Amino acid sequence: MRWLDAFTSYLYGLSVIVTVIAVMILISSLDDFFIDSVYWIRRLWRSLFVYYTCEHTHYHELYRPAERPLAIMVPAWKETGVIGHMAELAATTLDYENYHIFVGTYPNDPDTQADVDEVCARFPNVHKVVCARPGPTSKADCLNNVLDAIMQFERRAHVTFEGFILHDSEDVVCEHELRLFNYLVHRKDLIQIPVYPFERQWNNFTSLHYLDEFAELHGKDIPVREALAGQVPSAGVGTCFSRRAILALIEDGNGIAFDAQSLTEDYDIGLRLKERGMAEIFVRFPVLRYQRHPKRGQLGQSRREANVVCVREYFPDRLATAVRQKSRWIIGIVYQGYRTHGWKRNLVLNYFLWRDRKGAINNFVSFAAMLIMAQLVLIGLLQVVWPDAPRFMSIFEGRPWFDAVLIANISLMGNRMLQRIIFVSSYYGAKQGLLSIPRLLWGNLINFMANWRAISQIIRTGDPRRVAWDKTTHDFPSIGGENRAKHSLDEMLVANGAISEAELHDAQLHRIDGLQLGSSMIHEGRITAEELALQTAAQIGVACESVDPSRLSRELLNTVPRQIALHYAVVPLRVDAGMLVLASESYIDPVSLAAIARQLERRVRYVIAHKGQVTVGLRLWYAQVRDGERDPHRLLVAAADKGLIRRDRVSLLWNDYMSRQVMLGEILVAQGLLDEVAFKALLLSYARSEQRLGEFLIDQGVISPETLNRLLKLQASLQPSVASLFEQEWATFGPVGRAS
Template sequence: MGAIESAAQAAAWLLAALTRELGLFAAIGLAVGGLDDLAVDGLWIGRSLWRRATVYRRHARMTMATLPPPEEPGAIAIFIGAWSESAVIGAMLRAALAGIRHGDYRIYVGTYPNDPETERAVLGVGDARIRRVGGVLPGPTTKAECLNRIWQSMLADERASGRRFKAIVLHDAEDVIHPHELDLYDRMIERFDLVQIPVLPLLANESRWAWTISATYADEFAESHQKSLVLREAVGAAVPSAGVGCAIQRAMMARIAEQGGGLPFSADSLTEDYELGLRVRAMGGRSAFIAMPVAPGKGLVAVRAHFPETIEAAVRQKTRWIIGIALAGWDRLRWDGGVTERWMRLRDRRAPIAALVLAVAYGALLLSIVCRIAGIRPDWPDALEPILTLTGALLVWRLAMRALFVTKAYGWREGLCAIPRVFIANIIEIAAAWRAVLHYVPGTTPIWDKTRHRFPERVGE
């Protein structure tokens, strides 16, 4: 009997100690991350108030209706990498051709020899403004390798025609291209080397569960593209390309290509779009994030697309992002730049650590419940109470900010739903970070681990 009691006491002590240590680690980690987010929020609020009190009192907000025409209108090339996209590429191209108002553009679609379905879908559109770019390597390679082939094809077209494109625009095979998008680029690329417009994920409707998963992307992009990218530009840090809805000045792309031996995209990168924005900044280029409405009270010129609707697909996609930005990005891009640039890169690369803190926090919460049920009282340190008070206040603030930005982008109902969706997003983030750490091998050449896409049945959905 004494042995059983001793074992029970030892187990209770171990449970209490584990709960205490995990709880303290999680509380400190959440406090540090929350204060980092609070600093970003404070700077964004200060900037917004300052611009409202100064700039917007003297000048009306620019819209597409009041945007001056370009000084020298030019041709625009749209790059689309397409591996296993036969389900969406045809509808996407037809919608783009029917909707784009700009009169001088060409769409380049990169395909693969072992993907004849996608090739047939592209050729089936049958429009002279579309140029299919085949390759020798079987797919999937990396998206960057595909984009490099498109770049070389574009150069060949320029040599044949004797006319250069003004800008290169990046898009994916599932994107809904806004009718005014190229008009916006044609004007703004004369002032900036890289222009990024907002990405507004479409909400799925087939089932409540699918809607919940895809809506987490809407929540994250709503906050990132209304606050984080705006602040990065304001503090002088690089504006990373989102990979879609991004235009790069032709001359700047050529400069980047010169550094890469004639190829502008890093073929061994999973996040060539993110790196592109940082390279533009490193070369002294000017980048801008532009959220411009079509007219007063109308919607923004933005990219819309369906994002993954299952946990498995979301985890795979975010694994690729974490590997490319947080893990490989650390190895490839290091910590160049000033204080604000390093701060933003730290925020970009904190995903694995943040996921660890979240996982520990959920574990500590579960163990605390077990302790309460078992009547075990962990010996909490005195310092824990003020830390928990701080993290609780920061959590309320973070949820309020998330709801605010989602409300601005999607309405108050989605803003309220964004609060419980944070839990779903956290679970996906934890799983993706774990998968990224297990799969990342420094120095290896990655492959295009892409997710299945769908295009809306009606553009404007």
């Protein structure tokens, strides 16, 4: 029968294909087994001979270095509703304060721009960057625009960033991430921390197969690569570059750090920095102070591995989205990587480059092996169901060497599954570790489809470097709350009847030199300090209170160290339900409030005090005596006791004195020498200085000594002294309290 002859020929051809695929699988499996062996031998050696004599670095060591300025770069195209969550989570989570987030937006994406504007209103350390070209461009192009904006901010704010960190807007960062980068950035030029995807429902194989791949890649493969080749590919998130590395990239690119045509600029950068001889490190640093996972002690979970400093995010949960994302990775790493970097002289590095690129073949081989297995199973089932069916000799018979190859492949596949279970379980627990086995088949299908799509795109464009960037959307964990932009204080003053529009316009035209608008209106008598404080509190969404700085509790004052009080311009008022209540004259952003709580090791909240009340409190209790002037309130009371001024005038004079006190920072901003964001950035550096603020600003090159002298004279002319108040009173009422 012809069909029998055809089927026999088919089986013969299948046997040839199976032989080729089996040999290719054996080569790849032996390659993977080599990495496994190196990892476990190295781990055993370190446990027996390294950590036996040297303890693991404790997380307390991360707090030793002073906080260096760090810049977080976030590209954002069509990210409405996401960046606000990231900033909120970073502010409330990161155990670090000296950082700024620069968000790259596009001129043709107004919704994302509006969202970032709202975030910037609440978080002074978040800055919007608008790219020069409409989007979507490549991620690398967006990052180039962001980096240019950072350099401009450095010149304007007189701040020098020591680390440049890559993140996406949907990333969830660990509490100690910036501490870890700060600890290493002066020694290493590229620092990469692990990425661990969030779990979804158990049957969402598309999203969860990322979990399996990253757990093994960042648990085993990348540490081995770093140990043998000294080269670490960036993951695109959770990567910190030293300033030296960024400047080298800019120099290499003739002013452009990131390759705008690359779909995987992160992978490209790791190789470029390696060529420059820069130090790269992959860091798995566990923080064992607590167990991060809510389910403590899950079966198979390692306490050390499950608490490493890492980046977490949701990965695509739809097949088409996952294929689109992975095809971009394949084009960037395999095809563009080979086109750009070729092969190196370093044989060990070439070995890992081959491992990066073998996926272009392996994905097809694995998928073909799945199809062949399915066919052989169907043939076997057919012979079981149809006993009278013709019997054919097995394609595996008659070749002893091939039997050995199959046995080796089966054994190595068993090892592959065991490794996957171990590394997935160590972070996520045994349940996810066991589920990773059926997800292997689904992952093979996704990788095959992604590879096919990548090749199709390259054929269509004719050049892998001409393939357009294809953004993948992500989810962000819900943390509750809404982004809330601050309304204009000027508008609120008018809307609530504190001042008319005409008066406001006149106040803007005739603002007193050296004062911001609110202070200027108080000095001119257009509004009161209480009215300004009420509207400021309403604008922020906190309570407003009048504070008498002369009656603050000494016991509470001792609980807030001098450097904290002066740096954040706060004074303690009381303890309410276990929470320390602080007074401030202005908005305290969430990053600073969280930093205060960490430093005081207690929960805190704040209220808005009337202008000058906190300033005078700081001078009374924390700062050195100014110009030899003693406690001004006591001087007023003493003058009333001696009959020099009327007693009923003491309270009025005291409030007038406080409301017209001016801090040097306000004058700097009002004079246009610094903006508020730049001044805040400088204060973070000033917090570690023993100098006076003026001397520090001179050393930083912000102002000259002549400018400082001018500003101090302006400050003295703007704020009254007690002596000037007495003179005014005597001129009005006479020295013994009788009207003249």
